[in-house]
Amino acid sequence: MTPTLIGVSAIAGLFLLIFLRVPIGIALAIAGVAGYSQLNGFGPTLALLGSVPFEIAYNYDLSIIALFVLMGNFAMVSGMSRDLYAMARSLVGHWPGGLASATVVGCAGFAAVSGSSLASAVTMGRVALPEMERYNYSPRLATGCVAAGGTLGILIPPSTGFIIYALLTEESIGQLFLAGVLPGILLTALFMLTIALMTRRDPEIGPAAPRMNWAERRQSLARSVWLIGIVVVVLGGIYVGVFTPVEAAAIGAFLTFILTLLRKKLSFDTLKFCTIETIKTFAMVYLIVIGAFLFSPFLALTEIPKNLAVFVGGLGLAPLVVLLLIVLGYIILGTFLEGIAIMVLSIPIVFPMILDLGFDPIWFGALLVVVLEMSLISPPLGLNVFVVKGIAEGVPMSEIFKGIIPFWGAMLVCAAFLIAFPKIALLLPETMMR
Numbered sequence: 001m002t003p004t005l006i007g008v009s010a011i012a013g014l015f016l017l018i019f020l021r022v023p024i025g026i027a028l029a030i031a032g033v034a035g036y037s038q039l040n041g042f043g044p045t046l047a048l049l050g051s052v053p054f055e056i057a058y059n060y061d062l063s064i065i066a067l068f069v070l071m072g073n074f075a076m077v078s079g080m081s082r083d084l085y086a087m088a089r090s091l092v093g094h095w096p097g098g099l100a101s102a103t104v105v106g107c108a109g110f111a112a113v114s115g116s117s118l119a120s121a122v123t124m125g126r127v128a129l130p131e132m133e134r135y136n137y138s139p140r141l142a143t144g145c146v147a148a149g150g151t152l153g154i155l156i157p158p159s160t161g162f163i164i165y166a167l168l169t170e171e172s173i174g175q176l177f178l179a180g181v182l183p184g185i186l187l188t189a190l191f192m193l194t195i196a197l198m199t200r201r202d203p204e205i206g207p208a209a210p211r212m213n214w215a216e217r218r219q220s221l222a223r224s225v226w227l228i229g230i231v232v233v234v235l236g237g238i239y240v241g242v243f244t245p246v247e248a249a250a251i252g253a254f255l256t257f258i259l260t261l262l263r264k265k266l267s268f269d270t271l272k273f274c275t276i277e278t279i280k281t282f283a284m285v286y287l288i289v290i291g292a293f294l295f296s297p298f299l300a301l302t303e304i305p306k307n308l309a310v311f312v313g314g315l316g317l318a319p320l321v322v323l324l325l326i327v328l329g330y331i332i333l334g335t336f337l338e339g340i341a342i343m344v345l346s347i348p349i350v351f352p353m354i355l356d357l358g359f360d361p362i363w364f365g366a367l368l369v370v371v372l373e374m375s376l377i378s379p380p381l382g383l384n385v386f387v388v389k390g391i392a393e394g395v396p397m398s399e400i401f402k403g404i405i406p407f408w409g410a411m412l413v414c415a416a417f418l419i420a421f422p423k424i425a426l427l428l429p430e431t432m433m434r
Helices: 003-019 024-040 042-057 060-077 080-092 098-114 117-134 139-154 160-169 173-179 181-201 214-240 245-262 268-302 304-314 319-333 339-356 361-375 383-391 397-420 423-431
Strands: none
Touching: 003 024, 003 268, 003 304, 024 042, 024 268, 024 339, 042 268, 060 080, 060 098, 060 117, 060 160, 060 245, 060 268, 080 098, 080 117, 080 214, 098 117, 098 139, 098 181, 098 214, 117 139, 117 383, 139 160, 139 181, 139 361, 139 383, 139 397, 160 173, 160 268, 160 339, 160 361, 173 181, 173 214, 173 245, 173 361, 173 423, 181 361, 181 397, 181 423, 214 245, 268 304, 268 339, 304 339, 319 339, 319 361, 319 397, 339 361, 361 397, 361 423, 383 397, 397 423
């Protein structure tokens, strides 16, 4: 068998393992090790198995994931997520659909400390769904805004998606974090615009809540200002070059720990919960990264990425057309694969093509994460939809999927803006102090 044929067979086996519910990290490792041994022999394969996990375990940059996850867990147990929602509600809750818009803003705020879409959806869903139910919001709008707002967790830094992309492509984590800030704000605004258009068409689906007075607004802002300050310190410190992303993660985790302590929310049980949840998430990401780094050397030996780049170049298509085809491919994959899985599977193949076509790798990282956000609410997989279903047990799954359709369209518009105006993603990375 030729190396290319072995590569195609291994990729087919990889997809079979994924469909058999084998964890993505283990599936990548099995396919990579099996294929590598076919092409390079048993001895070099053992050497690869011995070196890759060790190198990943000692990768200093990966500690950023554990620190930011810990930061998000402290923010959750301290009640900061409820404060963020209360602040947003005090500002926009009296608008038509205002509680849904407040949910999106709350998700964006919590995303800035958690880096997890699922955590954002779960945490904000528990806070916002009962409130929207109390004001007779349409279940379709209520669940849709929570599922969609939760996706901001992998776009607004700190983002696990950006960290994994940086490791796979050897790009700067700090620049990628900053590349997600303006697209995150843009997508948040597009979600709010979507809610406004929906409630303008049918005001009954999102009644306005009573307007809060200025004293109540000041009180809600005062309770959330500390968390906002932590986010500003973390991202601002990266932007001006005061500290590295890993140092920023450590500072953020420490400050949220202190804030949790000052709020008297830190107990043995909450500390145990934060520690265990952080270890679980960290271990899952480590497994995925190890699997990806076992699969990538094998894929390089098959020369599939090189041959594919040559083939696409021979078609004579404009770079923009190729990019649009890649985006379309990601959207299709998102209907049956989870976003991080898509990233680790595709980057070794797609990234060399992106560089050959002359696209900026930092900009493409931001675009990729926006497109992968769609997978979190795309049927039939839609992990965020299943998370919301677990909270809103009385709402049929079909209603939740119908509710996310307008927000899915907003994501598509955001991706189009990034393609048309790359500076949206590149402005902050290009001006950051190194």
